[in-house]
Amino acid sequence: xxxxxxxxxxxxxxxxxxxxxxxxxxxxxxxxxxxxxxxxxxxxxxxxxxxxxxxxxxxxxxxxxxxxxxxxxxxxxxxxxxxxxxxxxxxxxxxxxxxxxxxxxxxxxxxxxxxxxxxxxxxxxxxxxxxxxxxxxxxxxxxxxxxxxxxx
Numbered sequence: 001x002x003x004x005x006x007x008x009x010x011x012x013x014x015x016x017x018x019x020x021x022x023x024x025x026x027x028x029x030x031x032x033x034x035x036x037x038x039x040x041x042x043x044x045x046x047x048x049x050x051x052x053x054x055x056x057x058x059x060x061x062x063x064x065x066x067x068x069x070x071x072x073x074x075x076x077x078x079x080x081x082x083x084x085x086x087x088x089x090x091x092x093x094x095x096x097x098x099x100x101x102x103x104x105x106x107x108x109x110x111x112x113x114x115x116x117x118x119x120x121x122x123x124x125x126x127x128x129x130x131x132x133x134x135x136x137x138x139x140x141x142x143x144x145x146x147x148x149x150x151x152x
Contacts, residue, residue, distance in 0.1 A: 009077065009114050010105050015089025016147045017054065019046045020109065023082045033079035034086075040074060043104045043118045046088040055142045065133055067122040070099070074118040078108075085109040092147040095140055098132040099123045 012018065021042040029035040051057045051067065080086060087107045094101040099121055106116040126133050135143075 010089075010117060011114070012087065012089050012105065012107055012112055015091045015103075015105055017050055017090045019049055019088050019090070021045065021086040021088055021106075023080060023084050023086065025082050028082050033081045034084070036074065036076070039076070039106055039116050039118065040072065042086055042088050042106060043072070043074070043102075043120055044069070046090050046104060047102050047120055047122070050090055050147075051139070054146070055139055057136070057139055065124055065127050065136070067100075067124045068130075069120055070123050071121040072119060074116050076116045078113055078115045080106075080108055080115050086115070087112070090147065091149065092143045093119070095135060095143055095148070097134055100135060100139070100143060 023034055023038065027034050027038045085108075087109045089105040089107065091103045092100055093103040102120045102122070104118045104120065105114060106118070107114055124133050124135050124139075125131060
């Protein structure tokens with residue numbers, strides 16, 4: 001078994017799209033650092049911002065099908081604290097038939113120190129029945145062009 005401290009850690013350059021996420025005073029917990037729930041909010045906001053903005057995917061509209069999170073994880077390396085601004089890096093680690101696995105890195109903007117890495121897995125579902133559907137071709141194509149390592 002390898003020691004987790006020996007594993008190579010990603011840098012901001014390992015991600016293909018980024019979004020700033022300013023912290024707020026109330027994001028700090030009793031221990032004086034950004035609470036773990038804020039890291040999840042930063043990751044979810046980053047993925048959703050890319051889908052809605054960059055990809056133009058209207059999953060909240062009547063004519064679009066939603067994507068639902070079926071799994072998520074976060075691994076912490078260092079602490080952030082207000083008034084840090086976080087930078088969240090986004091990439092796609094895998095595109096399956098009905099799902100996309102997103103890889104995320106959360107860095108402190110001031111020094112680009114890695115604070116956490118995370119994953120979100122979205123499954124696309126039909127609006128009427130909430131059953132899995134194929135990843136929309138426009139999303140699959142865009143993810144492949146912009147967020148996959150082999151496309152860069």
